[in-house]
Amino acid sequence: MNEHDLVHMLWDNGQHIDRNNYQWFDTELRDMLKASIAGRSATANQDYLYFDLNKDVTARTLALELNGRTLQRVVYNDTTLNDGDAFTLVDATLTFTQSFLDSIVDRSTIGHQGTLTLQFDEGADWTVDLFVSGKVTLKNHTAPIQDFAIPVNYQGNQLITLEAFYSDGSGPAGPQNWTTFKEFGYVFSPDYEDDVLTLIYDEWNNISRLFNEVEANKEVTLRLHFLNGETIDYFVTHDGTTVTGETKEASPPVTDPDDPSTDPEEDEEDTNDDQTNTDDDSATVLDKQIEAFKSNGTLTVTLTDTSSLVLSKEHVQKLQEKNAVIKVVTKDVTVSIHSKDLSGESVIAISKTTAFTPVYSDQAVSPIYTFSVTSSGKEVTAFDHPVTLAFNIDETETDALSIYYFNEETQTWEDVGGSYRDGYVITTVNHFSTFAVYNDATFTTGEDTSTDDDDKTSTHPDDTNDTPSAENGDALPHTASHIFNLLVIGGLLIVMSIGYMIYKKRQTYHC
Numbered sequence: 279m280n281e282h283d284l285v286h287m288l289w290d291n292g293q294h295i296d297r298n299n300y301q302w303f304d305t306e307l308r309d310m311l312k313a314s315i316a317g318r319s320a321t322a323n324q325d326y327l328y329f330d331l332n333k334d335v336t337a338r339t340l341a342l343e344l345n346g347r348t349l350q351r352v353v354y355n356d357t358t359l360n361d362g363d364a365f366t367l368v369d370a371t372l373t374f375t376q377s378f379l380d381s382i383v384d385r386s387t388i389g390h391q392g393t394l395t396l397q398f399d400e401g402a403d404w405t406v407d408l409f410v411s412g413k414v415t416l417k418n419h420t421a422p423i424q425d426f427a428i429p430v431n432y433q434g435n436q437l438i439t440l441e442a443f444y445s446d447g448s449g450p451a452g453p454q455n456w457t458t459f460k461e462f463g464y465v466f467s468p469d470y471e472d473d474v475l476t477l478i479y480d481e482w483n484n485i486s487r488l489f490n491e492v493e494a495n496k497e498v499t500l501r502l503h504f505l506n507g508e509t510i511d512y513f514v515t516h517d518g519t520t521v522t523g524e525t526k527e528a529s530p531p532v533t534d535p536d537d538p539s540t541d542p543e544e545d546e547e548d549t550n551d552d553q554t555n556t557d558d559d560s561a562t563v564l565d566k567q568i569e570a571f572k573s574n575g576t577l578t579v580t581l582t583d584t585s586s587l588v589l590s591k592e593h594v595q596k597l598q599e600k601n602a603v604i605k606v607v608t609k610d611v612t613v614s615i616h617s618k619d620l621s622g623e624s625v626i627a628i629s630k631t632t633a634f635t636p637v638y639s640d641q642a643v644s645p646i647y648t649f650s651v652t653s654s655g656k657e658v659t660a661f662d663h664p665v666t667l668a669f670n671i672d673e674t675e676t677d678a679l680s681i682y683y684f685n686e687e688t689q690t691w692e693d694v695g696g697s698y699r700d701g702y703v704i705t706t707v708n709h710f711s712t713f714a715v716y717n718d719a720t721f722t723t724g725e726d727t728s729t730d731d732d733d734k735t736s737t738h739p740d741d742t743n744d745t746p747s748a749e750n751g752d753a754l755p756h757t758a759s760h761i762f763n764l765l766v767i768g769g770l771l772i773v774m775s776i777g778y779m780i781y782k783k784r785q786t787y788h789c
Contacts, residue, residue, distance in 0.1 A: 286311055286314075286315075293463070294307060294308075306402070306403075306405060309402040309403070310402045312402075313400075313401045313402040317400060317401060318345040318346065318347070318401060319345065319347065319398070319400075319401030319402040319404075320342060320343065320344045320345055320347040320349070320396070320398045320401055320404060321342070321343045321345070321404055322340045322341065322342050322343070322372070322396070322404055322406070323340060323341040323342075323343075323678060323718055323719075324340065324406075324677065324678075325404065325405060325406055325407065326406060326407050326408075326409065326505055327374075327394075327406060327407075327408050327409070327677065328409050328410075328411055328435075328505060328506035328507070328677070329379075329383050329385065329391075329408070329409065329410050329411070330410075330411065330412075330506070331385055331388060331410055331411060331412040331413075331433070331434070332412070332413075334380075335376060335379050335380040335383050335385070336376055336379075337373055337374060337375055337376040337379065338373070338374050338379060338677060339371055339372065339373045339374075339677075339678060339717075339719060340371075340372045340373075340374075340406065340678075341370060341371060341372075341678060341718050341719035342370040342371070342372055342396075343370070344370055344398075345401075347398040347399055347400055347401055348398060348399045349367060349372070349396060349397075349398055350397050350398055350399055351397050352364065352365055352372075352394060352395070352396055352397070353394070353395040353397065354382065354392060354393070354394050354395075355392050355393065359378070363375070363377075363378065364378040365378065370719075371719050372396070374394075382408070383408060383410060384410065385410055387410065388409075388410050388411055388412055388433055388434030389409065389410065389434045390407060390408070390409055391408040391409060391410055392407075392408050393405050393406065393407050393408070394406040394407075394408065409434055409435075409436075409505075409506070410434055411433055411434035411435045411506045412433030412434060412435075413433060413508070414430065414431065414432060414433055414435050414502075414504060414508050414510055415430075415431045415433070416428060416429065416430050416431075416502075416510060416512050416525050417429040417431075417525070418523060418524040418525060419522075419523045419524075420520060420521065420522045420523070421520070421521060422519060422520055422521075423479070423486050423489055423516055423518075423519055423520060423521050424479045424486065425479075426477055426486075426514075426521040426523070427469075427474040427475060427476045427477065428474060428475040428477070428500075428512060428523055429473065429474055430468070430473055430474060430475050430502075431473055432468070432470055432473060435504040435505060435506050435508065436468070436470070436504065436505045437468040437475065437502060437503070437504055437505075438503040438504060438505055439459055439460075439462060439503050440459070440460050440462075440465070440466045440475075440500060440501070440502055440503070441458040441459055441460070441499075441500070441501040441503070442458060442460050442465075442488065442492075442498055442499070442500055442501075443458045443498065443499055443501075443664075444493075444496060444497070444498055444499070445497040445498065445499045445513060445574065446496075446497070446574065446601050447601065447603070447616045447618060447663045451488075451491075451492050451493075451498045452465060452487075452488045452489075452491050452492055452498075453465060453487060453488070453490075453491050455491065458501075458664075460488065463478075464478065464487060465477065465478060465487050465488050466478060466488070475502070477489070477521075489516045489521065492516065494516060494517055494518050495515060495516075495517055496515065497513055497514070497515050498513070498514050498515070499511050499512075499513055500512045500513070500514060500523075503697065507676065507677070507697050507698040507699060508697075508699055509697050509699055509704065510525075511525075512524070512525060513525070513526060560586045560587070560588045560625070561579065561581055561586070561587050561588070562587070562588050562589070562590070563577070563579060563587075563589065563593060565593075568593050568596050568597065569596075571596075571597070571600060571602065572600070573600040573601055573602075574600070574601050574602075575600070575602060575603075576602070576603045576604075576605050576614065577597060577602050577603070577604050577605065578605045578607060579604070579605070579606050579607065580607045580608075581606060581607065581608050581628070582609075585608075585627060585628055585629055585630075586625055586626060586627040586628070587604075587606050587625070587626045588623070588624075588625050589604070589620070589623065589624045589625075589626075590623055591622045591623045591654075594617060594620045594621070594622065594623070594624055594653075597617035597620075598617045598618055598620075600617075601617070601618075602616075602617045603615070603616050603617065604616075604617055604620075604626065606626050606628060608628055609670070610630070610644065610645050610647070610669065610670050611628060611644075611647050611667065611668065611669050611670065612666075612667075612668040612670075612702070613626070613628065613649060613665065613666065613667055613668075614665065614666040614668075615651065615661070615663075615665050616661070616662075616663035616665075618662070618663060619651075619658065619661045619662055619663055619665075620651070620653045620658070621653045621654055622653050622654030622655075623653070623654060623655075624651060624652065624653040624654075625650075625651070625652045626649075626650075626651050627648075627649070627650045627651070627652075628647060628648075628649055629647065629648045629649075629650075630645050630646070630647055631645075631646040631647065631648050631712060637689070637690070637691070638691055638716070638720060638721070639714075641716065641720050642714040642715060642716055643671060643679060643714075643715045643716060643717055644669045644670075644671060644703075644714050644715035645714070646712060646713070646714040647712070647713055647714070648711070648712045648713075649667075649710040649711070649712075649713065650710055651710060658710070659709060659710070660708055660709050661707075661708050661709065664706035664707070664708065665706060665707050665708065665710070666704065666705075666706050667681060667704070667705055667706070667707060667713060668702040668703070668704045669681060669702060669703045669704075669713075669714075669715045670701060670702055671698070671701060671702065671703050671715060672701075676698040676703070677698075678717050678718045678719055679696065679698060679703050679715055679716070679717055679718070680693050680694070680695055680696040680703070680705075680715070680716060680718055681693075681694050681695065681696040681703055681705045681713055681714070681715055682694065682713065682714060682715070682716050683707070683711045683712060683713045684711060684712040684713075684714075685711075686711075691714075691716065691721070693718070693721075694707055694713075696715070703715050
């Protein structure tokens with residue numbers, strides 16, 4: 279802060295400081311602010327580690343942002359740990375060993391287990407809290423709008439945030455309706471002692487801060503995000519005076535083993551599975567499944583030996599009338615698209631990319647997939663409704679996993695978020711591209727080990743020895759950036775020279 283002549287100012291800071299006795303609620307934030315006056319502090323990608331009550335303890339990794347600092351020691355509950363036995367530090371990746379964590383984590387009790395403190399040569403300490411948690415469960419509940427709260431068995435978990443959006447896909451619900459994410463402490467507040475999630479009622483103005491801006495008799499999905507990676511949906515409807523909330527499973531796939539109408543033996547053309555016809559490399563949905571499909575549900579289609587789903591213009595129209603979400607499932611990935619983002623005959627394609635060579639491609643945790651949608655012969659580049667991507671991951675370490683997409687313009691992988699749940703890393707996007715799952719630490723170490731199996735040369739576009747040309751479709755080299763900078767600098771010098779000449783001329787005139 280001193281280096282840049284800046285000062286801290288926390289405006290109306292009642293959420294951080296008790297203004298009656300001048301005590302900080304979060305002393306770690308205070309220490310970080312104080313340290314930043316003289317220099318930067320080291321941080322990590324998270325300040326918590328969650329362990330499942332019903333799973334074995336495994337090694338855990340933190341990605342450090344050192345900012346020029348050096349890790350001096352790691353302390354657990356006032357005991358200094360031994361490097362190598364309890365943890366290892368390679369570049370900026372800090373790994374706590376399985377044997378150490380297993381010795382301190384008591385999976386017989388849920389809740390807070392202890393605190394790891396990372397101490398550096400300069401700057402503030404960074405603390406990491408350890409928790410054991412079980413599976414979060416919610417219950418159905420009906421109550422007057424001013425008393426409504428969601429019954430939640432937190433099982434040692436902590437809520438990160440809450441989303442609210444209309445279940446029919448028409449958009450965000452509640453206040454600040456430009457986003458699905460609602461304000462913590464203003465719209466909602468978790469009560470871990472009483473096991474409820476309070477949807478705050480403003481007694482002064484006599485309104486519910488959520489439902490006052492939600493249409494009556496229109497279902498809203500509340501999506502709860504927890505620190506342990508769980509994401510749970512809860513469905514609420516109000517009539518102006520009473521709120522009804524319920525948990526419910528996602529709509530079943532179109533194929534029902536107990537429904538004879540979906541038995542493949544009933545239709546000889548259904549040769550792929552009990553949901554689709556297969557023709558070359560594409561699959562189509564049967565008419566009878568579209569007719570039998572219920573409104574406001576999810577049409578699930580599983581692709582086995584195919585890579586795309588073709589929907590006729592008539593099928594798209596009927597799915598839109600039924601306000602359907604289309605869920606396409608493959609071995610590695612699942613994608614869910616709202617039917618209202620399609621028009622006319624549509625093709626949803628999921629292609630596994632095996633010859634993808636840009637930076638970091640060989641370090642992806644998942645296979646790399648390219649997703650595309652065409653409607654009425656035109657590629658759909660953006661979606662009005664959130665598109666859900668889910669990658670099937672067989673990993674023991676899931677805390678630092680996110681989904682990334684490859685930006686063709688910058689030739690870099692960009693984080694689009696993601697949370698781990700039941701074997702999948704899941705996120706929502708508003709466009710299609712090439713996607714893969716990475717460990718966030720991949721992009722903090724600054725190392726790229728991508729190689730070409732044929733000639734073992736670098737595959738970074740700036741390092742290639744090939745001569746790209748427009749004829750063979752290769753991208754032209756990025757050679758214009760330095761010239762552009764020189765042009766800008768030259769232009770500025772010309773403007774300054776002209777200004778100086780005008781100034782001198784005016785001085786001469788006045789003399």
